[in-house]
Amino acid sequence: MRRVVAVCFAMLLGACPEDQAPAEAPWEWQLPPGFPEPFVPEDDPMSAAKVELGRHIFYDERLSYNETMACATCHEQARAFTDGKPTPIGSTGHAIPRNSMSLTNVAFQSVYTWANPKLSTLEEQALVPMFADFPLELGVQQDTDAVVRRFADDPEYQELFAAAWPEDDDPFTVERIVQALSSFQRTLISGDSxxxxxxxxxxxxxxxxxxxxxxxxxxxxxxxxxxxxxxxxxxxxxxxxxxxxxxxxxxxxxxxxxxxxxxxxxxxxxxxxxxxxxxxxxxxxxxxxxxxxxxxxxxxxxxxxxxxxxxxxxxxxxxxxxxxxxxxxxxxxxxxxxxxxxxxxxxxxxxxxxxxxxxxxxxxxxxxxxxxxx
Amino acid sequence: MKLRALSLLLLLLAPACAAGDREVTLRFDPRFGSEPFACGRDFAGIGTTGASVTPLDFRVYVHEVALVRAGGERVPLVIADDDTWQHDGLVLLDFEDGSGACMTGSPGTNKEVRGTAPDHDDYTGVEFIVGVPDEQNHLDGATAPAPLNAQGLWWSWAGGYKYVRLDVRPTTQTEFFYHLGATACAGDVAQGFTCQYDNLATVRLDGFDPDSNTIKVDAAAILAGVDVDKIPDGMSDTLPGCMAFPGDPECPAMMAPLGLRFESDEAGAAQTVFSVAD
Missing domain, CATH: 1.10.760.10 (Cytochrome c-like domain)
Incomplete structure (x- = not known):
């Protein structure tokens, strides 16, 4: 609590006198009692700006090639990020053989999806729904450059990407999209039942x-x-x-x-x-x-x-x-x-x-x- | 880094001083049987039923490319990194140009392997391995260097790359797939993987003169033993084509043309996909 106050105070101090954006405060987990700090890959550290960008992308149907499907299509918050269906349908009509998994506390998993022993980070997992060919889910591979450009051309996303990677000349890449989605998903922590x-x-x-x-x-x-x-x-x-x-x-x-x-x-x-x-x-x-x-x-x-x-x-x-x-x-x-x-x-x-x-x-x-x- | 660059330079220079090097360009000629491969047109007489298909994608990774001298000596081709198609000895042959129904690809194409080799006058053969070497096969797709940045060849579920992707559209269904890659792998991106079935195909072609011959790559040969029109019943077969996973019924007939045996490390019959052309 004390630390939170100190950080807020520091942010205020930084903002007022020089009237410039403060360097982003270090990420602080808000963890429920009994929960340890989640694992975060070294090359994708948490930040509030990335989480916010990831939240936008998670809910954006423009991530699918034909703009009909977002991550949130199969992962609805009110259903603990599942979809209520036995099995979903991909953006171009392919039947997905498995039930949409809950994203509750997904940061704490050691492997991802129903049975894949090889997907050990959310960053690796995100490539599956984005790029899988059969069954096809989001179908980004149908024109990756065009999908990425939708975000690069949107003024709101230009700000969100710039805030997430201020040093980066061209943050509009698949890698950055995946990192933002992963950062947002790591915040989906449930421990107040x-x-x-x-x-x-x-x-x-x-x-x-x-x-x-x-x-x-x-x-x-x-x-x-x-x-x-x-x-x-x-x-x-x-x-x-x-x-x-x-x-x-x-x-x-x-x-x-x-x-x-x-x-x-x-x-x-x-x-x-x-x-x-x-x-x-x-x-x-x-x-x-x-x-x-x-x-x-x-x-x-x-x-x-x-x-x-x-x-x-x-x-x-x-x-x-x-x-x-x-x-x-x-x-x-x-x-x-x-x-x-x-x-x-x-x-x-x-x-x-x-x-x-x-x-x-x-x-x-x-x-x-x-x-x-x- | 500096050391590595220096030793690479030395490697390049050393043989140059000794025997004299020459540039070698291996030209590949993608086809459906006798017809040149192209997106946006139909090809007839495909598979066991002589079906008609439209290509959706056709790309192949090769590595460990070597020329073979008359006496049988194998001379590795030194592959020049070009930041697009060639990197660390790995080359992506990209036959589709993103036009027509080739939606999963991109406009760029590459039908060559470019390198240098000692200037001998008795090269009579060529050898290469179809696929991605183990040490490059499991890099993080989002950050790996070209030519491993080709999203259509990411094989995310299997933790690697598709070595060969040949997808076609028959008249009966929207897709018929051929995705070849390593399977039954254990490990993770950080620690590395070991795969039970590497599914790497070594191709050796004799009677090949790098200056005058091309290497024909026949997509029809890959499809020769299967019925591309057959719609999977969802029980004995869950998807049209072969994606190299356990029990996939089309795989034995679609791996044999590359000289591979499905779910086995043993070599199969002679490959029929690559051949020498004038």
């Missing part, structure tokens, strides 16, 4: 009785949920400024079982698509559970509509698909995590678990204007 206020804030009214029972079950050896949904962000995918990321973790939770080797539906093989190892069929990254109540539908392919359905799935130790092209008993998938196994849960237990998951919703995060459209 009922659960947080209960655990860190000592507010005993912040979680219902049912949610508290659900929390006990969640962290118990009966529920076993917390092994994968671990730590401050309820995911094994975690890194921060002070922690080196462990090896990326991907798990099969028994959704499908198309053949004796545990195959998943084509185009959605998970880690297998990168390693080619059949034992990696159906393995996906563990998503955060923060704001999970507003990010339906669930799973990598959006194949579950409600949290109740998700709880039933885990209680059954997997899902059996009786007929159709994806028929098979996911419970018997050879790649399934041993922690996903049948467990006796009463209707009350299930309702309690849902209540706990609902207590992870951070209403302020979903409506804070600093994460919203400019």
């Amino acid at each position: 009922g659960y947080d206020r209960f655990i860190y804030g000592g507010d005993t009214t912040a979680m219902s009785e049912s949610a508290q029972r659900g929390m006990a079950l969640f962290f118990s050896e009966t529920g076993e949920c917390y092994h994968c949904h671990a730590g401050a962000n309820f995911s094994t995918s975690f890194r921060s400024a002070g922690t080196e990321p462990g090896p990326p973790d991907f798990q099969n939770n028994g959704l499908y079982n198309l053949d004796e080797s545990g195959a998943y539906p084509p185009g959605n093989g998970g880690l297998y698509e990168f390693t080619g190892d059949p034992r990696d069929q159906g393995k996906f990254r563990v998503p955060t559970l923060r704001n999970i109540a507003v990010t339906a539908p669930y799973m990598h392919d959006g194949s579950m509509a409600t949290l109740a359905e998700v709880i039933d799935h885990y209680a059954a130790g997997g899902r059996e698909t009786v007929d159709g092209p994806f028929a098979g008993d996911g419970r018997q998938n050879p790649n399934k995590s041993p922690l996903v196994r049948q467990v006796e849960l009463s209707p009350q237990d299930r309702a309690d678990l849902v209540a706990f998951l609902e207590s992870l919703t951070d209403e302020a995060f979903l409506s804070d204007p600093k994460f919203g459209p400019p």
